[in-house]
Amino acid sequence: xxxxxxxxxxxxxxxxxxxxxxxxxxxxxxxxxxxxxxxxxxxxxxxxxxxxxxxxxxxxxxxxxxxxxxxxxxxxxxxxxxxxxxxxxxxxxxxxxxxxxxxxxxxxxxxxxxxxxxxxxxxxxxxxxxxxxxxxxxxxxxxxxxxxxxxxxxxxxxxxxxxxxxxxxxxxxx
Amino acid sequence: xxxxxxxxxxxxxxxxxxxxxxxxxxxxxxxxxxxxxxxxxxxxxxxxxxxxxxxxxxxxxxxxxxxxxxxxxxxxxxxxxxxxxxxxxxxxxxxxxxxxxxxxxxxxxxxxxxxxxxxxxxxxxxxxxxxxxxxxxxxxxxxxxxxxxxxxxxxxxxxxxxxxxxxxxxxxxxxxxxxxxxxxxxxxxxxxxxxxxxxxxxxxxxxxxxxxxxxxxxxxxxxxxxxxxxxxxxxxxxxxxxxxxxxxxxxxxxxxxxxxxxxxxxxxxxxxxxxxxxxxxxxxxxxxxxxxxxxxxxxx
Numbered sequence: 001x002x003x004x005x006x007x008x009x010x011x012x013x014x015x016x017x018x019x020x021x022x023x024x025x026x027x028x029x030x031x032x033x034x035x036x037x038x039x040x041x042x043x044x045x046x047x048x049x050x051x052x053x054x055x056x057x058x059x060x061x062x063x064x065x066x067x068x069x070x071x072x073x074x075x076x077x078x079x080x081x082x083x084x085x086x087x088x089x090x091x092x093x094x095x096x097x098x099x100x101x102x103x104x105x106x107x108x109x110x111x112x113x114x115x116x117x118x119x120x121x122x123x124x125x126x127x128x129x130x131x132x133x134x135x136x137x138x139x140x141x142x143x144x145x146x147x148x149x150x151x152x153x154x155x156x157x158x159x160x161x162x163x164x165x166x167x168x169x170x171x172x173x174x
Numbered sequence: 175x176x177x178x179x180x181x182x183x184x185x186x187x188x189x190x191x192x193x194x195x196x197x198x199x200x201x202x203x204x205x206x207x208x209x210x211x212x213x214x215x216x217x218x219x220x221x222x223x224x225x226x227x228x229x230x231x232x233x234x235x236x237x238x239x240x241x242x243x244x245x246x247x248x249x250x251x252x253x254x255x256x257x258x259x260x261x262x263x264x265x266x267x268x269x270x271x272x273x274x275x276x277x278x279x280x281x282x283x284x285x286x287x288x289x290x291x292x293x294x295x296x297x298x299x300x301x302x303x304x305x306x307x308x309x310x311x312x313x314x315x316x317x318x319x320x321x322x323x324x325x326x327x328x329x330x331x332x333x334x335x336x337x338x339x340x341x342x343x344x345x346x347x348x349x350x351x352x353x354x355x356x357x358x359x360x361x362x363x364x365x366x367x368x369x370x371x372x373x374x375x376x377x378x379x380x381x382x383x384x385x386x387x388x389x390x391x392x393x394x395x396x397x398x399x400x401x402x403x404x405x406x407x408x409x410x411x412x413x414x415x416x417x418x419x420x421x422x423x424x425x426x427x428x429x430x431x432x433x434x435x436x437x438x439x440x441x442x443x444x445x446x447x448x449x450x451x452x453x454x455x456x457x458x459x460x461x462x463x464x465x466x467x468x469x470x471x472x473x474x
Contacts, residue, residue, distance in 0.1 A: 033218040136213040
């Protein structure tokens with residue numbers, strides 16, 4: 001499918017455009033979220049990127065659209081920030097419901113663990129955090145991540161592995 | 175050496191049964207599995223594809239290609255420029271705005287600042303800061319009460335309507351309410367600027383400014399009492415006590431039958447209305463009557 005000749009030369013076709021949206025919008029959102037955190041409204045960045053694509057639809061062929069979307073979203077977000085620590089929120093309700101009848105000692109340890117985890121995550125470089133979260137949380141294969149980010153599979157592997165190592169070091173203090 | 179290989183295989187879901195056994199035997203195995211499991215708690219918020227598409231479609235105008243008239247093309251360009259300029263202005267404004275965190279009656283919040291400093295915000299308080307210039311200067315605006323655990327770094331300044339509090343890295347509580355101002359230092363040292371004068375507080379020092387007088391005293395505690403959900407008072411007018419009471423309970427007091435300038439020493443809890451009312455009324459020989467949201471105080 002990847003090698004098939006593109007049916008459309010540009011993206012100025014509603015059906016092509018919605019297809020692109022369906023395929024990439026969520027990945028684009030997750031990429032921005034894990035890279036920059038929620039502070040910069042990942043959902044708005046997705047909107048902006050697709051609007052930019054639509055404005056320039058004549059110049060961009062469908063097979064170029066993915067990398068165009070990712071770089072537009074990345075750049076517009078970068079424009080609004082210099083550098084800020086990224087703190088990802090954790091789902092406290094989920095941890096509550098699974099451990100409702102746990103003893104307070106356990107709950108306290110869990111809370112400490114998650115807060116250490118949060119700090120450790122924010123210490124990771126953007127690249128490592130994005131690759132790690134897409135793989136572990138969103139269940140993306142190394143190959144898929146490599147394609148999304150436009151890097152080699154080996155690089156993805158390296159990023160995830162060293163993210164994991166660094167998280168363990170920071171959380172367990174080893 | 176083998177370990178790295180196993181972990182990488184595990185991360186790409188390619189472990190064979192044998193390798194699984196070996197992987198499970200690693201010392202770090204439970205630790206890695208836990209990290210991988212718990213990562214899910216940090217999942218990005220749900221993304222609603224349909225919602226996003228609908229929004230997008232309503233934002234879009236027809237592509238230039240489909241409209242033969244140049245007129246529309248021009249309008250499209252103008253609209254696009256407007257959208258870009260508008261969103262740029264909006265984004266710029268966003269970053270220059272202060273961040274503002276607010277609590278309601280009976281609500282407290284714990285937050286970490288961009289430099290890992292921690293703030294516990296008490297009820298009915300407002301904390302504001304500028305996240306974009308945070309790295310250069312750590313300045314906060316506080317209205318109400320908050321307990322700070324500041325990580326070391328450059329100057330950390332808390333501005334209140336009474337005066338400024340300046341520290342380097344320490345733990346301290348600031349109470350800035352209409353009926354009084356109080357700074358308590360728990361660790362390190364704190365500099366308070368009040369009415370053009372400067373006061374240096376050492377651990378356990380309390381500086382209060384009430385009825386236009388500055389007094390200093392000592393605390394025996396390592397945390398402000400409100401963190402443990404109680405408010406404590408030392409010879410404080412009942413009027414001020416009631417004002418603080420209203421921060422934690424959504425009630426209205428009727429004090430017409432009593433002398434509200436009497437002094438009160440004691441404490442009340444923040445999570446039990448009856449109990450709290452008893453703590454205030456008993457020592458002063460008063461009784462109370464709850465009538466919906468109204469509390470009537472009267473002499474015994």
